[in-house]
Amino acid sequence: MNNDRANAQETSYTFTEVAYHFQVAPELLRSWVRRFAQLLSPTARADPPRFTSADVAALSLVQKLLEQGLQDEQINAQLTPKRIVPDDPAALALSTDQARQLVEGKAALLPQALGDILSAIANSQQTVLNSQSTMRELIGVVVQDNFNLKEENRKLRERMLELERALAEYQRREETRKERLESRLRALENTVAAQQQQIAQLIQLQRQNQQKKRGWW
Structure with a gap:
C-alpha cells in the first residue's frame, strides 16, 4: 500500500493527460495553470509542463470551486494554505485507479x-x-x-x-x-x-x- 502511494506521488503527467483527465479543452487547462500558478509545482509551470499528483489534486479542487462560483482570488486564498501545510498528504495523491485512468487516457489519445x-x-x-x-x-x-x-x-x-x-x-x-x-x-x-x-x-x-x-x- 505504501509502495503504491509512493509510486503515485512520484509519477508525473503530461499536459494532454491532465486535460483528458479533467475532460477540458487545452485552452482552459492553460488558463487554470496561469491563473492558479501559485498552487502548482514549478514543473507544472515549465515548458513543456509536467504535472505531479499534487498538481492534479490541486487542479481538481480548483475545478470544483470554480463550479461553485468562487472567484480566482477566493480560490487562491482558500487553497494556498492547504497546499503549503496539507493535513493529509495522501489526499493530494492520485489513487491507483486514477493513475491507471490517466495512462489509459494517454493510450487512447x-x-x-x-x-x-x-x-x-x-x-x-x-x-x-x-x-x-x-x-x-x-x-x-x-x-x-x-x-x-x-x-x-x-x-x-x-x-x-x-x-x-x-x-x-x-x-x-x-x-x-x-x-x-x-x-x-x-x-x-x-x-x-x-x-x-x-x-x-x-x-x-x-x-x-x-x-x-x-x-x-
Whole structure:
C-alpha cells in the first residue's frame, strides 16, 4: 500500500493527460495553470509542463470551486494554505485507479495524436511545396524584370547617345554660325572704316578746292 502511494506521488503527467483527465479543452487547462500558478509545482509551470499528483489534486479542487462560483482570488486564498501545510498528504495523491485512468487516457489519445502529427507533417510538406512553387515564380518574375530592365537600360543608353550626338551637332552648327556672323561683322567694320576714310578724303579735297577758289578771287 505504501509502495503504491509512493509510486503515485512520484509519477508525473503530461499536459494532454491532465486535460483528458479533467475532460477540458487545452485552452482552459492553460488558463487554470496561469491563473492558479501559485498552487502548482514549478514543473507544472515549465515548458513543456509536467504535472505531479499534487498538481492534479490541486487542479481538481480548483475545478470544483470554480463550479461553485468562487472567484480566482477566493480560490487562491482558500487553497494556498492547504497546499503549503496539507493535513493529509495522501489526499493530494492520485489513487491507483486514477493513475491507471490517466495512462489509459494517454493510450487512447495516441492514435489521434499520431494522426494529428502525420496530418501536421503532410500540411508542412504541402506548405514547403507551395513555398517552393511561389519562390520559383518569384525568381521567374525577378529574372524577367532583370531582362526588361536591361532592355530598358539599353534603350535609355541609345537615347542618351542620340541626344549627345544631336547636342554635338547643334553646338557645331552654332559655332559655324557664330564664325560666319563674326566674319560678316568684321567685313562690315572694314567697309565702314573704308567709307569713313573716303568721306574724310572727300572732305579734305573739298576744303582744298574752297581754299583755291578764295585765292583766285
